[in-house]
Amino acid sequence: MSKTNRTKLLLDMITFIAFLVAMDPRSLGIAVHEWLTIALAGTVVVHLLLNWNWIVEVTMRLFAKGKGLNGARVNYILNWAMFFDGVLIMLSGLMISQAVMPILGLSFPESFSWRSFHSLSTNLFMLGLGLHVALHLNWIVSTAKRLFTRKIKQVIPANISMDGKDVRA
Amino acid sequence: MKILFRILVILVVTSLVGGAMYALVNVAGGGQRRVEGGNSFRPEGGNGIRTDDGRRGDHEGGRGGMFGFGFGLLKNLVVISVIAVIYLNATKWTGKAKDVNKQLGT
Structure with missing residues (x-):
């Protein structure tokens, strides 16, 4: 087994477990939730870097005529949806932050909309993650x-x- | 150098998407709405009480200890597993339906 595949699997497993932990802010406290999700953003960047060739290849195929995507289309669209959703989770999370942003000396007015977006996008991300796992189950x-x-x-x-x-x- | 360039691309795309979302929410006016007194909206389990340093008391200190933590983690894991199983079964069934349609010539 290639070293990249091993790294990918271990990183994905750690990210998945950290996401499960971060999804329950009531148990561990808001500070752990916020710092953990910021760390998770870093692991997502590494995840994207490790899968960079696939992203570039499928993007090129989408714009090239006569080349099929062989079922990668659903996966590609789902990944972009998860990316958008992830950005919304981070953005709304930072807007309602109670631990990280005050440390940086920033504070935003409490907003019902950002809270609603945060809850909605997190629930959608969970749905996306379930589908993402299902699509990659054979590889996993x-x-x-x-x-x-x-x-x-x-x-x-x-x-x-x-x-x-x-x-x- | 190549990796730095890729990280830069990811950060630029993330900033663009985040900026667009921020603008959309603010243009829609939703982001400007303030929660009156901080107690109008309370997330599940939150008490909405402000602490001495002015932060809201929701989630602070956690709830349920290790049992609550284990339960929450397990619940999320079950939800994700159920979604994955439903998707896999749905694709299996639609695959079977396609095969039957092919055999019937429809």
């Missing part, structure tokens, strides 16, 4: 299998079976 499962079976093989030598018996001839 196959890469995870390769990653973890290799790890198991490293821990358990090839001449020892999984139930601990020595299988040397």
Whole structure:
């Protein structure tokens, strides 16, 4: 398995878990929620950089005549929708920030609209994330299998079976 | 250098999209509406009480401790999984429907 695929999977898993944690601000407190989502924005940039070639390739194909997208169209549109939604989450989050922006010395008037946008965009993002995971499920499962079976093989030598018996001839 | 250029592209696109959204919300006038007294809108579980330093007391200190945290995380995970399962089953069914249509020549 390529090093890039391994990095992609590990980064995506960390981002996914961090997103789940960040989605529950009531439990951990607003400060953790805000700083965690700012860190998440950084991991999303790395996610985009790791998938840059795919983004460029599909964008070029969209504008090139005679070249099919082979089902990547839905994925591409969904990714752009998630990007727009992610920007809206960050923007509305910063506008209603109670921990990060005051530290930077900035404050905005409390706004019902930004709060509503924040809740709505977060719920939409969850829907998008479910679809994103579903569209990439084959890649996730196959890469995870390769990653973890290799790890198991490293821990358990090839001449020892999984139930601990020595299988040397 | 290539990576720096790519990061710059991402940041520029993000700024453009964010700027456009900010302008849209403000032009629509929604962003200017203030919440009277800070208590008119309360997110789920928030008490809307301001703390001494002027910040609202919503979410501060958390709620439910580790149990609440685990429950919230699990709930989000279940919601995302359900959406993924529904999508996968829907595409499977539509795929089957297409196959049947092909066999029937419709």
